[in-house]
Amino acid sequence: MKPPLLRRALMATAITLIALPATTAAAAEDDSAPSSGVIAEFEGSTINLAEGWGDANACSVTADGTTCYRTEAEMDAAVAATASTAARLSHEIGPLGVCSTSLRLYDGTSFDGQVVSFTTTGSLITLSSYGFDNKTSSYKVGACAATLYSGIQTSPYPGNTGAGAQATSMLSGWDNTISSVLMP
Amino acid sequence: MSERDPLEVFSRVNPFAGEVDAYTEADEARLLSIIATPVTAGGRRPSRRRLVVVVGVGVVVVATAAFALLRREQASDPTGVACFATADLNADIVVLGPSPDPVAACATVWSDGRLSADGPPQLTACVNDSGVASVFPGDPSVCSELGLAELVPGRSAEHQAIVDLQQRMAEFYSADCYRQPEALATAQQLLDESGLTGWSVQLAEDFPPGFECGIATPLADARTVIVGGGRPAP
Numbered sequence: 344m345k346p347p348l349l350r351r352a353l354m355a356t357a358i359t360l361i362a363l364p365a366t367t368a369a370a371a372e373d374d375s376a377p378s379s380g381v382i383a384e385f386e387g388s389t390i391n392l393a394e395g396w397g398d399a400n401a402c403s404v405t406a407d408g409t410t411c412y413r414t415e416a417e418m419d420a421a422v423a424a425t426a427s428t429a430a431r432l433s434h435e436i437g438p439l440g441v442c443s444t445s446l447r448l449y450d451g452t453s454f455d456g457q458v459v460s461f462t463t464t465g466s467l468i469t470l471s472s473y474g475f476d477n478k479t480s481s482y483k484v485g486a487c488a489a490t491l492y493s494g495i496q497t498s499p500y501p502g503n504t505g506a507g508a509q510a511t512s513m514l515s516g517w518d519n520t521i522s523s524v525l526m527p
Numbered sequence: 528m529s530e531r532d533p534l535e536v537f538s539r540v541n542p543f544a545g546e547v548d549a550y551t552e553a554d555e556a557r558l559l560s561i562i563a564t565p566v567t568a569g570g571r572r573p574s575r576r577r578l579v580v581v582v583g584v585g586v587v588v589v590a591t592a593a594f595a596l597l598r599r600e601q602a603s604d605p606t607g608v609a610c611f612a613t614a615d616l617n618a619d620i621v622v623l624g625p626s627p628d629p630v631a632a633c634a635t636v637w638s639d640g641r642l643s644a645d646g647p648p649q650l651t652a653c654v655n656d657s658g659v660a661s662v663f664p665g666d667p668s669v670c671s672e673l674g675l676a677e678l679v680p681g682r683s684a685e686h687q688a689i690v691d692l693q694q695r696m697a698e699f700y701s702a703d704c705y706r707q708p709e710a711l712a713t714a715q716q717l718l719d720e721s722g723l724t725g726w727s728v729q730l731a732e733d734f735p736p737g738f739e740c741g742i743a744t745p746l747a748d749a750r751t752v753i754v755g756g757g758r759p760a761p
Contacts, residue, residue: 456618460619463622473659496744
């Protein structure tokens with residue numbers, strides 16, 4: 344599972360805030376390459392930090408680039424807002440595990456008709472909750488192995504549902520019988 | 528006069544012939560009583576009933592329409608979110624894990640290529656018939672057009688406990704292989720610690736061969752934690 348976005352954002356910020364003085368110092372000392380300084384955003388425009396900070400007094404460097412602020416307090420507020428957004432995004436993705444590619448169930452054979460896709464791992468999903476009970480006629484399994492059940496975690500489908508497996512139709516007697524799925 | 532003269536015919540069939548002199552004061556009193564009685568009284572009663580029924584039906588129809596238009600509720604099943612590709616219950620769906628902000632969650636699906644790469648259109652969260660947050664493209668009228676309630680954002684304390692339990696169980700059962708007895712006992716322990724009341728743990732079926740390691744999942748609609756075989760032993 345990927346680390347939460349908040350943690351990743353904070354890690355990136357911490358690393359780059361430490362790295363920034365060294366980078367700018369190195370750029371300032373290297374007179375042979377003044378044009379290769381760090382380009383930063385500052386109040387809607389860009390500045391080359393190697394050529395001077397201008398009115399900027401604090402800069403934050405992240406994986407997305409460098410942004411400078413007039414005061415340290417302004418920077419702290421902006422970083423806090425970014426962390427808050429990252430925290431919100433981590434909730435949007437959901438606290439459960441997420442598979443990189445989805446399990447896809449199709450209403451028709453040969454991957455035709457309505458398709459319902461899932462990426463959540465570690466938790467049983469009941470298809471009646473999504474209006475897809477007893478409708479599966481073909482499927483594609485993503486990067487995570489899946490189990491299809493005819494009941495609520497009962498009677499697992501005996502066909503191949505390993506990672507990357509797909510079937511244009513169900514085994515005999517299994518068409519329109521799947522009621523729950525699980526990517527453990 | 529011929530026999531076809533109507534007056535002649537009437538006089539011949541007159542049943543009161545010769546009795547007109549029997550007019551009495553009692554007859555007059557009866558006549559006055561009849562005149563004093565409102566002629567339409569007997570006929571109005573059904574009309575009033577009809578009016579009451581019509582008004583009643585009208586009120587019910589208007590109330591039902593208003594209820595359908597204004598129906599707003601929280602998702603009773605907080606364990607997932609359905610993102611629909613079009614404003615149609617039979618449209619393609621991307622199912623996500625739980626989210627406190629289903630519209631924002633589905634917006635990512637509209638941006639990352641799963642439903643579209645062009646960014647999200649206006650999205651509205653409704654509640655489907657199973658109590659799951661369901662997000663459709665469209666303005667808030669899309670919910671009533673589909674016969675669904677509009678979603679009231681937020682989670683009750685109970686719903687938050689269900690989501691927390693779902694997360695905790697996913698972490699526990701993916702970290703270790705719990706065979707049937709331990710899987711059931713662990714589910715009961717996690718349920719007890721969740722603070723949820725009125726819930727129970729249920730074994731889906733004896734773990735079948737090849738599914739020796741259990742997975743437990745809270746099912747909000749049934750107020751049950753279902754425990755079943757989920758993956759093979761390592």
